[in-house]
Amino acid sequence: xxxxxxxxxxxxxxxxxxxxxxxxxxxxxxxxxxxxxxxxxxxxxxxxxxxxxxxxxxxxxxxxxxxxxxxxxxxxxxxxxxxxxxxxxxxxxxxxxxxxxxxxxxxxxxxxxxxxxxxxxxxxxxxxxxxxxxxxxxxxxxxxxxxxxxxxxxxxxxxxxxxxxxxxxxxxxxxxxxxxxxxxxxxxxxxxxxxxxxxxxxxxxxxxxxxxxxxxxxxxxxxxxxxxxxxxxxxxxxxxxxxxxxxxxxxxxxxxxxxxxxxxxxxxxxxxxxxxxxxxxxxxxxxxxxxxxxxxxxxxxxxxxxxxxxxxxxxxxxxxxxxxxxxxxxxxxxxxxxxxxxxxxxxxxxxxxxxxxxxxxxxxxxxxxxxxxxxxxxxxxxxxxxxxxxxxxxxxxxxxxxxxxxxxxxxxxxxxxxxxxxxxxxxxxxxxxxxxxxxxxxxxxxxxxxxxxxx
Amino acid sequence: xxxxxxxxxxxxxxxxxxxxxxxxxxxxxxxxxxxxxxxxxxxxxxxxxxxxxxxxxxxxxxxxxxxxxxxxxxxxxxxxxxxxxxxxxxxxxxxx
Numbered sequence: 318x319x320x321x322x323x324x325x326x327x328x329x330x331x332x333x334x335x336x337x338x339x340x341x342x343x344x345x346x347x348x349x350x351x352x353x354x355x356x357x358x359x360x361x362x363x364x365x366x367x368x369x370x371x372x373x374x375x376x377x378x379x380x381x382x383x384x385x386x387x388x389x390x391x392x393x394x395x396x397x398x399x400x401x402x403x404x405x406x407x408x409x410x411x412x413x414x415x416x417x418x419x420x421x422x423x424x425x426x427x428x429x430x431x432x433x434x435x436x437x438x439x440x441x442x443x444x445x446x447x448x449x450x451x452x453x454x455x456x457x458x459x460x461x462x463x464x465x466x467x468x469x470x471x472x473x474x475x476x477x478x479x480x481x482x483x484x485x486x487x488x489x490x491x492x493x494x495x496x497x498x499x500x501x502x503x504x505x506x507x508x509x510x511x512x513x514x515x516x517x518x519x520x521x522x523x524x525x526x527x528x529x530x531x532x533x534x535x536x537x538x539x540x541x542x543x544x545x546x547x548x549x550x551x552x553x554x555x556x557x558x559x560x561x562x563x564x565x566x567x568x569x570x571x572x573x574x575x576x577x578x579x580x581x582x583x584x585x586x587x588x589x590x591x592x593x594x595x596x597x598x599x600x601x602x603x604x605x606x607x608x609x610x611x612x613x614x615x616x617x618x619x620x621x622x623x624x625x626x627x628x629x630x631x632x633x634x635x636x637x638x639x640x641x642x643x644x645x646x647x648x649x650x651x652x653x654x655x656x657x658x659x660x661x662x663x664x665x666x667x668x669x670x671x672x673x674x675x676x677x678x679x680x681x682x683x684x685x686x687x688x689x690x691x692x693x694x695x696x697x698x699x700x701x702x703x704x705x706x707x708x709x710x711x712x713x714x715x716x717x718x719x720x721x722x723x724x725x726x727x728x729x730x731x732x733x734x735x736x737x738x739x740x741x742x743x744x745x746x747x748x749x750x751x752x753x754x755x756x757x758x759x760x761x762x763x764x765x766x767x768x769x770x771x772x
Numbered sequence: 773x774x775x776x777x778x779x780x781x782x783x784x785x786x787x788x789x790x791x792x793x794x795x796x797x798x799x800x801x802x803x804x805x806x807x808x809x810x811x812x813x814x815x816x817x818x819x820x821x822x823x824x825x826x827x828x829x830x831x832x833x834x835x836x837x838x839x840x841x842x843x844x845x846x847x848x849x850x851x852x853x854x855x856x857x858x859x860x861x862x863x864x865x866x867x868x
Binding site for chain 1: 846
């Protein structure tokens with residue numbers, strides 16, 4: 318059985334009277350309750366504890382990290398602000414110095430293979446396995462004085478009047494000046510509190526992933542990486558059997574994370590089975606050799622956000638309450654990069670700073686909480702959510718998931734297939750491939766223009 | 773198919789803490805049937821939790837659930853009750 322919440326912890330008497338409001342409860346168990354032990358929750362709890370506040374981090378998994386799964390690339394520069402030396406100290410897998418964008422067809426692919434030593438100086442992105450990373454984050458929280466409480470599912474917020482004053486888990490109650498919802502993409506708390514409505518399926522996608530164990534030497538030979546360097550593949554096209562979404566393959570130290578991300582509305586419409594699309598991708602002739610001889614270590618799935626910019630349009634705060642990370646909608650699929658953990662950390666830092674100021678002032682009003690979205694707007698998180706506002710609409714273009722990959726392969730086939738017919742210049746070869754593709758020029762021009770502006 | 777076995781074979785390698793007799797999933801059969809949600813759940817769940825029986829009812833093998841929430845996101849209103857298992861129970865990823 319998970320431990321009860323009534324742990325006999327000291328009650329902090331305090332909380333300045335709020336103007337025009339009846340003081341409902343003077344007593345709190347903690348300054349701040351953080352719900353959810355992922356990247357967002359752990360970073361927020363750690364920052365607040367470092368600043369000297371009493372913080373509890375509640376996690377429904379038996380161990381922090383045990384419920385968490387991500388594709389696996391963490392654009393981790395932001396973590397230096399919280400944990401200096403993060404890349405060397407945290408249990409990260411490989412440092413991504415090679416990015417491959419693969420336009421995948423049934424029997425061909427065209428890859429853009431970008432390797433750059435500069436991506437390691439400083440390290441810009443790492444592959445991670447969340448069961449390990451999140452456990453480490455929680456241990457850092459504990460060392461900073463956070464009370465980490467795993468194995469407890471928070472059932473609802475306690476709201477008195479307009480003010481969020483704590484959480485309820487089963488029959489137990491915990492009270493705090495501020496509650497931080499970092500409970501992930503499904504955020505039942507935000508939905509139950511009426512902050513978030515049920516998301517339409519087109520805002521969401523399901524990631525289906527296998528972690529496949531391979532010896533370190535095989536990974537180094539197969540992916541041309543040495544030491545702790547790694548590669549991240551992003552696939553578009555036949556990997557998803559034309560369902561909107563994509564495929565991915567990331568190298569870990571002694572395994573690869575490989576799978577698909579499928580937009581729910583399109584998966585529902587196309588009549589396909591989620592696991593079949595995953596299996597089709599792993600069996601694809603372009604992918605199968607990369608995982609050949611490997612041993613399946615884990616099969617998992619997780620819901621992810623396709624249209625973060627639309628999702629974050631809801632409130633991020635209530636009196637005594639803030640939303641961070643996926644619970645708030647902070648994920649970006651820019652077409653080329655898929656980002657969640659960096660935005661989780663960025664939103665957590667902004668929230669922790671605002672909550673710290675609120676605690677110092679004893680003011681937990683709506684206005685005090687709104688310092689968080691205001692601060693966030695000035696960070697990379699706010700800026701990037703704005704910049705990529707049109708990316709989700711662009712990624713709805715169905716031609717992305719079939720036609721363009723085929724066209725690219727036809728152009729290269731025209732170049733490399735020396736079938737004894739007279740050669741044409743590149744322009745003629747491309748024109749011929751284009752005419753054979755059935756694509757309309759106006760679509761291509763429009764998509765190209767939209768791509769450079771939206772992505 | 774891949775060389776990694778069926779979905780149940782794969783799930784058998786995962787770690788779960790089973791909450792005996794406490795299902796966190798309930799399919800409301802009439803609504804599920806009338807809306808087509810039942811058949812959708814069967815194919816959209818990556819863990820094959822949902823099965824259509826011979827008589828058309830949808831059963832849920834909650835012990836296999838990977839807790840992603842996809843089913844709830846696509847289910848028609850009133851067709852499905854789904855929440856997280858009790859604290860400490862359910863899937864426990866070792867990799868993630």
